[in-house]
Amino acid sequence: MDTSAGAPGRRTPHGDAEPVPAPFPQALIDAFRAQPEPPAFEHRSRVVPRGEVLELIGRCADGLRAAGLGPGRSVAVATDVTPEGFAVLMAAYLLGCRVTGLRPGMTPAHLVYVLSDGIDALVADETGATPELLDAAGGVTVLRLGPDLLAAHPKATGELTAQGRSEDIAMVTLTSGSTGRPKGCTQTYRSLALNWAWQPARWTERTERLAAGYERYLLFGTLTSAVIFEHLGVCLLGGGTAVIPDPPLVFPQVFERHRITACLMTVPRLHHVLDVLRTDRVDTGSLRVLLVAGSPLAPHRLAEAARKLGPVVHQGYGQTETGMLSLLTPHDLAQWPDQVYDSVGRAWSGVELGVRDLEGRPVPTGATGEIWVRTDSAMAGYWKDEEQTREVLRAGWVRTRDIGHLDEHGFLRLTGRARDVVIVNAIVHYAGAIERALAAHPDVDQAYVVGAPDERTGEAAHAFLVPADGRAPDLDAVRALVAAELGEASVPATFTVVAEVPVAPSGKPDKRALLSRVAGPLGTV
Numbered sequence: 001m002d003t004s005a006g007a008p009g010r011r012t013p014h015g016d017a018e019p020v021p022a023p024f025p026q027a028l029i030d031a032f033r034a035q036p037e038p039p040a041f042e043h044r045s046r047v048v049p050r051g052e053v054l055e056l057i058g059r060c061a062d063g064l065r066a067a068g069l070g071p072g073r074s075v076a077v078a079t080d081v082t083p084e085g086f087a088v089l090m091a092a093y094l095l096g097c098r099v100t101g102l103r104p105g106m107t108p109a110h111l112v113y114v115l116s117d118g119i120d121a122l123v124a125d126e127t128g129a130t131p132e133l134l135d136a137a138g139g140v141t142v143l144r145l146g147p148d149l150l151a152a153h154p155k156a157t158g159e160l161t162a163q164g165r166s167e168d169i170a171m172v173t174l175t176s177g178s179t180g181r182p183k184g185c186t187q188t189y190r191s192l193a194l195n196w197a198w199q200p201a202r203w204t205e206r207t208e209r210l211a212a213g214y215e216r217y218l219l220f221g222t223l224t225s226a227v228i229f230e231h232l233g234v235c236l237l238g239g240g241t242a243v244i245p246d247p248p249l250v251f252p253q254v255f256e257r258h259r260i261t262a263c264l265m266t267v268p269r270l271h272h273v274l275d276v277l278r279t280d281r282v283d284t285g286s287l288r289v290l291l292v293a294g295s296p297l298a299p300h301r302l303a304e305a306a307r308k309l310g311p312v313v314h315q316g317y318g319q320t321e322t323g324m325l326s327l328l329t330p331h332d333l334a335q336w337p338d339q340v341y342d343s344v345g346r347a348w349s350g351v352e353l354g355v356r357d358l359e360g361r362p363v364p365t366g367a368t369g370e371i372w373v374r375t376d377s378a379m380a381g382y383w384k385d386e387e388q389t390r391e392v393l394r395a396g397w398v399r400t401r402d403i404g405h406l407d408e409h410g411f412l413r414l415t416g417r418a419r420d421v422v423i424v425n426a427i428v429h430y431a432g433a434i435e436r437a438l439a440a441h442p443d444v445d446q447a448y449v450v451g452a453p454d455e456r457t458g459e460a461a462h463a464f465l466v467p468a469d470g471r472a473p474d475l476d477a478v479r480a481l482v483a484a485e486l487g488e489a490s491v492p493a494t495f496t497v498v499a500e501v502p503v504a505p506s507g508k509p510d511k512r513a514l515l516s517r518v519a520g521p522l523g524t525v
Contacts, residue, residue, distance in 0.1 A: 021199045023162035024170065024192035025093050029054065031200070031237055033160075040236055041083040042216075042243045042258075048083045056084060058156025060091035063149030067121055067141065071096030071163055076119045077224075078102040078128030079145060081244055085223055086232075088123055088145055093171075093192075096164035100172040100184065101224025102128070105505050110182050111136035114174065117384070123149070164189035172383055173226045173320050184383030185226070185320045194376035195323060196349045197233035204349045210314075210327070211238030213289035214262040218254065219244050221507075226320045227293065231264050252276055255284045262289040266507035267297050270305060271446065271466075277308050287312045293324075295508045296414060296432060298439040298446065299341040306333060317344035317412065321379045322398055324348050326412050336409070342436075343411040351375045355406055360394065365408055368415060371400040403430060420511075422451030422461040429461060429490050437485040438463055443473040448501055449492060450511050452518045462518045463492035466501060473497065494518070 021027065032040065036051025069075055075097045079085030092099045100114060115122065115136050122137050125145040134142065143149060164170055170192050172184040192198060196207060203211065217235035219242040221228050235242050243258050252273045254260065265273075270292050276282065290309060292302075293316040305313045311330035318324035328345030347353045352374040355363050363369045374397050381389035392399050404414040416430025423429070431449040438447035446466035454460035467473055475495050482491045496517065504510040 021193050021201060023164055023166070024189055024195075024198060025090055026162040027199055027201070028090065028233070028237060029057070029094070029160045029162070035239075038239065039241045041086070041219075042241050043083055044244065044246050053083055053087060054160065055156050056087035056150070057090045057094065058158060058160055059153040060084075060088045060145075060149050061094055061160070062153040062156060062158050063143065064088075064091055064095055064097070064121075064123075065158060066153075067143055067148075069095055069097050069121055071165055072098070072168060073120045074098040074100065074118055076100045076102055076115060076122045076140075077124075078122070078133055079125040079223065080127040081219060081221065081223055082125070084145055084150065085125060088149065089223060092123075093164060093189075094160060094162055096162075096168065096170075096189070098169045098172065100174065101222075102133070103174060103224050103505075104128075104222055106174075106182070108132045108136055112138070113181055114184075115140050164192075166190040166193075169380065169383075171226075173224065175320065183385060183388065185379045186381055186383050187377070188380050191377045191380065194350070195230065195233070196377065197230040197323075198237065200237045202350070206327075206329075207234075207349050208238075210234065210289065210329075211240075213312075214238050214240040215288070216240065216259055216261045216286070217242050218249075218258070218260045218263040220249055226323065227318065228264065230323055231262075231291070235262065252282050252284055255287055256282055259286045261286055262291070263287070264291045264293065266294040266503075267292060267301075268295075268501065268503050268509060269507065270297070271301065274301065274304055274308060284309055289314060291316050291327075293318065294506070296435070298436070300439070301445070302341050306330070315344055317414065318348075319398075319400060321392065322351075322373055322375055322400070323377050325351050325373055325375070325400075326353065328411075332411075336411075340411050343407075343413045345412065346410045347412075350377070353406060353410075353412060354397070355404065363405075366405055368403060368405045371402045371404050371412070371414075372397045373400060374398070403432070422449070423459045424454075424457045424461065424489060427489060429486075431461070433486060434461060434463070434482060434490055434492065437482045437490075438465065438478060440485070441473060441478050441481050443468050443471045444478065445469075446501060448509055448511060448514060450515045450518060452515060454493070457493075460493035461490070462494045462496070462514075464496050464498050464501065464514050464517075466498060 032050040032054050037049055039047045040050045040053045041048040075092050119140050121141040123143045167188055169186045170189040171187045174182040174184055211234050214235040217240050245258055290312050291314040297315055315328040316324050317326045326345040327348050332340050354372040355369040356372050357363050357369050378398050402414055403416040406412055416432030420431045434449045435447045438444055444465050445468040448464045449461050451459045479491050502510040502513040
C-alpha cells in the first residue's frame with residue numbers, strides 16, 4: 001500500500017505543473033526584505049528584527065566571499081545557537097557553498113576525519129572554537145565569526161541573491177558516529193529548494209495550520225540538527241519569532257516564562273515535562289504546538305500529554321535522510337479518539353509513504369513491512385559512501401529501515417526498526433514490538449529493550465523498565481503480558497527496573513548505555 005499527501009511532481013488544480021520554486025534560501029531573503037521590521041529572533045534580552053538579520057547575512061556573505069568561498073566550495077560551521085550563527089549558515093548557502101555543520105561534543109578523531117575531507121574553510125564563533133576543534137583543523141583556513149567576518153565587514157555591500165547550483169551538494173548533516181565514523185547525509189540545493197519548511201509558496205492548508213502555531217518558537221540545541229533547522233524555517237517563514245532564552249533551560253517553566261507557543265522536543269524530555277506537571281503548577285497555556293519526535297511515544301504517555309497540555313500535542317516521524325514524513329495532530333486525535341493514539345499520523349505534505357516486503361514489493365493495506373518513502377526533499381546520498389547510498393536509495397524511494405503498517409485511513413503505525421532487532425534461536429524479534437507490549441502494563445511508564453550475545457540462544461533480549469508513579473511492576477504479570485501479546489519466545493531474558501533511562505547527546509534514549517549495563521552488573525554475557 002502507498003499513500004501520499006501532495007506527492008512529488010505535484011500539479012496545480014488546473015493540471016499545470018507546479019512552478020519550480022526560487023533557489024534556496026531566496027524565499028527567506030525575499031520574505032525578510034518584504035517585511036524587515038518584525039522580530040526574527042529574541043536572543044536572551046536582545047530582539048533582532050528581520051532587517052537586522054539580513055544585514056548580518058550580508059556581512060557574513062561578504063566575509064566568506066573575500067575568503068574565496070562560493071559555488072562548489074566547502075565550509076564547515078561550528079557556532080552556538082545565535083542570530084549570528086544562523087546568519088553565517090544562510091550566507092554560506094546564499095553563496096552556493098557545501099555546508100557541513102559540526103555538532104557540539106564531537107570527538108577529536110571525528111573532527112579530524114570530517115575536516116580533512118575536502119573542507120576549504122572552517123567558521124567558528126567563540127563557543128565553537130574549542131582547542132580540540134582548532135587542533136583538528138590542521139591546515140584548513142579558520143575564520144572567526146566575530147573578528148574575521150562581522151568586524152571586518154561592518155556594512156553589507158554584496159547582493160543577497162542565491163547562487164547555489166541545483167545539483168550541487170548544499171548541506172551535509174553528520175550522524176552521531178556511534179558505529180565508528182560519522183556518516184554525512186547530503187542534500188542538494190534542489191532538494192532544499194523543494195523542502196516543505198522553506199518554501200511557503202508550496203504550503204498546503206495543513207502546513208499553514210501548523211506554521212500558525214510557531215508565533216514564538218523555542219529554539220535550543222544545535223543549528224546543525226536537520227530537524228531543528230527545518231522547524232526554524234517554518235517559524236521564520238510563517239512570520240514567527242525564534243526565542244533563544246538564557247541557559248540553562250528549565251522545562252516546562254521555560255514555556256511560562258517566555259510565553260512559548262511552539263516547541264520541538266524528544267520523548268525523554270516530554271516524560272520529564274509530564275513528571276514535573278504531576279507535582280508543580282506551571283502555566284503552559286501559551287502552547288499551541290508541542291511536537292514530539294525522535295523515538296516512539298507510548299500511547300498512554302501521548303494521552304497523558306494531551307490531558308495535561310491540551311490540544312497542542314503533535315507526534316512527528318521523520319529521519320535526517322528525509323525530513324519530516326508524517327504527523328499526528330490534535331485534530332486527528334479528536335476525530336479518531338479510540339484509534340490513532342498508537343500511530344505517528346499520516347503522510348506529511350509532499351511525502352509518499354509505502355510499505356514493502358523483503359523483496360521491495362508493496363504489501364496490502366494493514367500488512368506489516370518496511371516503510372519506504374518518496375519526497376522531493378530527500379537526501380542525495382551518504383557523503384562518499386556509495387555502498388550505503390545504494391542500500392538506502394532505490395529508484396527515487398528511500399528505505400527507512402523502519403517496520404510498520406498503514407491502515408485504511410492512511411495512518412502509519414511503527415512496530416520496530418529493521419536494525420533494532422534481537423535474534424533469539426535464529427528467530428528475529430523486533431525490539432519496538434516488545435517495548436510496546438511492556439509499556440502496555442499499567443505499572444510500566446517506559447520500556448526499552450536491547451539485545452546482547454547469549455551462549456545458549458545466540459542473542460537474548462533484556463528489558464529496562466521505568467515504573468509508573470513509583471509503583472514496582474509485577475514482573476510475572478509483565479512477562480505474562482508480553483507472552484500473551486507476542487508469544488513466549490519474545491519475553492525478555494532479564495528485567496531491570498530503573499528510575500530513568502540514560503539519554504544520548506541527540507536527546508534520544510541511549511540504548512548503547514543500557515547495553516553496557518547488560519554486559520556489566522547483570523552478568524548475562
